[in-house]
Amino acid sequence: MAIKYVQASNAPKPAGPYSQGVRAGDFVFVSGQLGRDPETGTVREGFEAQAIQVLENIEAVLESVGGTMQSVVKAGVYLRNLSDWQAMNSIYEKFFPNNKPARTTVQTTLRENFLIEIDVVAYLSSDASS
Numbered sequence: 001m002a003i004k005y006v007q008a009s010n011a012p013k014p015a016g017p018y019s020q021g022v023r024a025g026d027f028v029f030v031s032g033q034l035g036r037d038p039e040t041g042t043v044r045e046g047f048e049a050q051a052i053q054v055l056e057n058i059e060a061v062l063e064s065v066g067g068t069m070q071s072v073v074k075a076g077v078y079l080r081n082l083s084d085w086q087a088m089n090s091i092y093e094k095f096f097p098n099n100k101p102a103r104t105t106v107q108t109t110l111r112e113n114f115l116i117e118i119d120v121v122a123y124l125s126s127d128a129s130s
Contacts, residue, residue: 001025008064011057012036021061032119033057051091071122077105078117
């Protein structure tokens with residue numbers, strides 16, 4: 001099984017010693033993405049803006065290996081405040097209109113002023129571009 005470490009130019013660079021994602025065979029494991037704008041490096045203001053940016057960052061990483069949001073089979077959602085649950089669901093649903101990945105959502109402490117983080121696992125058929 002071939003392993004490829006993913007570095008998408010249109011997603012934020014990792015803040016530590018890890019990859020944006022790893023493609024292992026037909027699976028892509030996308031590291032937790034935050035609400036950081038990949039062009040400016042700034043953190044988006046407010047929960048909704050951060051949530052949208054997080055999902056756009058995930059989409060960029062997946063597209064760099066031939067995947068889409070429709071390829072996602074599992075998501076982990078990390079919220080600073082569970083009171084953002086409904087807002088998160090409304091935004092999340094727009095990125096997953098046809099597929100409903102398995103998901104875990106937990107409240108946790110996030111660094112700096114981040115309000116949400118999401119990681120995903122995607123499945124790509126073996127004929128997808130690599």
